[in-house]
Amino acid sequence: MKKLLTSIVISVSLFSAAYAQDRQFKLSKKAGRLILNISDVSVEGYDGSEIIFSAPQPKEKDEKAKGLTLLSGSGYSDNTGLNLSVRDNGSNVEVDYVGKQEKVPITVKVPNTMSVKVSATGAMSSDGIVYVKDFKGESEINTIYNSISLQNVTGPINAKTLYGELNAKFASSLKGPISLVAVNKYIDVSIPADLKANVNLSTSFGNIYAAEGLNIVRETAGNKQAGQQQTASSDSKEWSRSTSIKGRLNGGGLDLILNTNNKIYLRTN
């Protein structure tokens, strides 16, 4: 009886595993730019030569749509099986949704030799996150409602979110410039303690919190080179409540810009 039960459990597990296997689409590419015009996407860098798109099986399949082709007003067609249109035009690979966005997260593994641009400007993605992990290439992220999370990324990075939060934990080796902008919510950044950077931290209505021991030497008229113009920084005006700190961290180096109307948290790894 025990053997019988064991065999049934194993069989059911194998069946479930086979059925629940992610859907995948692969494209051979290791140079150029990947442009993702989709929301709630996870991008993972790796040392490979294929862009691999994957998504879990949808919870509910539309049996009535079986055998029919998904049409879209954009003119794109689903050539991936993931409700995505992937178009390779040589230097750029562009990706768009076909039809309405599925309620399943899309993960894209990208060769570290490529650059990535994410444009998540859909109005229907209010609680989503654009997640970039372990990526060593250049990335540009532009979202309206999606939050942005960067983990173990190298840069250069240009990231902006209008209504979302922006969290970032950088790798030990960084390439600049790094510019992070969150208009409505906070920016939380963790950097290597020995990072050499020209920092520009700016918040209109929030506070700036930094880790103990971060050696930021503020840029003032006194330590500017002779003949330079006085910087008309926003904190020099009597009416402004904004806080702006420009300075050199550990002697200066790459450009690190953090800009928000909310709070800024600057930590060390």
Place this chain on the structure above:
Amino acid sequence: MKKDSLKEFVSVNRDFFEDQKPGPHVLNNIHGRLKLYHTPAKPQSKIVKFGYWWAAAVLIIGISYFAVFENATRNKNTVAQRKEVRSTPAAVAKAKESLETSQKPELGALADSQKKQQTETMLARKDLKPDIGPDGKMAQSATTVNQWAEALKSESSSKRLSAVLKLADRNSLLSVKDLHILFNTMSHDESSNVRLAVLDLLKQQQTQPLVEDFILQSVAKQDDPVVQMQLLSSLSSNEAVKIKKQLQDLSQDPNNIDLVRQQACAVLFRSNINI
């Protein structure tokens, strides 16, 4: 007691009577009833057990076939789709064109994008492409003389941002021609991060009347809410009075996002201007 002659006769001649023996199954049956030996397993139960194992094996084979078949179909589709994608670059270009025209009119005409691509190619050919080194700085050759202006046409927002930051680092007075290039970048660049860096740079040049006028006019003309917010939050009362009408329009324009309208109201309030 009377002597039983028959019993005596049988007893004396027993060997002659016991010449036949019962078959082994008779004894087994008797032993079985007496439970002296284990009852051998019923052949029916063996058949049932064998049947379950067969069912499990068939299920596993079925699952394997399903998984392999699914994979094969997926791979087949992938190869076919790759061919399709690569074989129709014209269709792709057309689709991209239609998308850009229909969805992103504010980002400039397609001609600009083509010009950008041409410039990128030209830069690559001349080996003038700005190079971002491991220390995070642009290569020195990338931003000499007007090469920063060329770098502003790059498709890479990081390269455009680097060019602006490098120029800001110089802290020298810019020519009118240079300022106009920057005005154009702040009004039309695709990246908010680049536009903000330009705004920061222009603030350094605010001693030039041309710059102050441009910044004030940008408050109403700017189409990027991120930059609009930055412009509004840095307006002084004196500056707000100069563009009172634009601020009032901004605060009431339903096309603006809430944040911008609220910020415009805040500027009007703190400058003692009626909404």
